[in-house]
Amino acid sequence: MIHRNLEHDIYKQVARHMSLYYQGTPYHFDPAGVHTTSRYYRSLYKTINPESGYPDLTVFQRSHPKFGDYIGLMIEIKEPGVTIKKRDGSLVADPHIRDQAAWIQKLNAKGYFACFAAGWPSVQEVLDTYLRGEASIPIEF
Incomplete structure (x- = not known):
């Protein structure tokens, strides 16, 4: 059974959104967020980046x-519904x-x-508000 990674789906939505609305704005995904079965690449990444937790998108x-x-935007992307904080904050x-x-701090x-x-709507809201000063450009698919 193949496990579908919802974060990867959000990465694709980000790439499409950036290409449609923010052409010329450089961005980069941290390769640690792209899961690999290669022990070599996991080991290499850990060797050159010993501190875990770097955000997914810059x-x-x-x-x-x-x-x-x-001076720049960094987003740690989570699947929809992931709990980051408890009710007490x-x-x-x-x-x-x-x-x-x-890392965020x-x-x-x-x-x-x-x-x-967490989830595409939240990521889109952060991107649009940060880059345009206004929220949510309707996305076309």
Whole structure:
């Protein structure tokens, strides 16, 4: 049975959205977010990037002035329905989410806008608001 990775589907939606609405805006996905069965590539990635939790998507563009004054956008993409925080506002106990949250804090302290976004609508909202200063351009498929 093949497991479908919903995060990968969101990556494809991001790529399409960027090509339709933000041509010329450079962006890059971290290859750690693309799961591989290759032990060699997993080992290599861990060797050259020993600190886990780096966000999935980097957009190399200053924020729209209505959004704020940030030097770049970093999004940790999650499947729809993934719980990141408990009802009391604290992080869930998952060590991987805690590593990702630590990266987000470091990046925010350096002038980036970094965040979690679960599901395509949330990712699209962050992208459009950050890049245009307004929310949700209707996507065409």
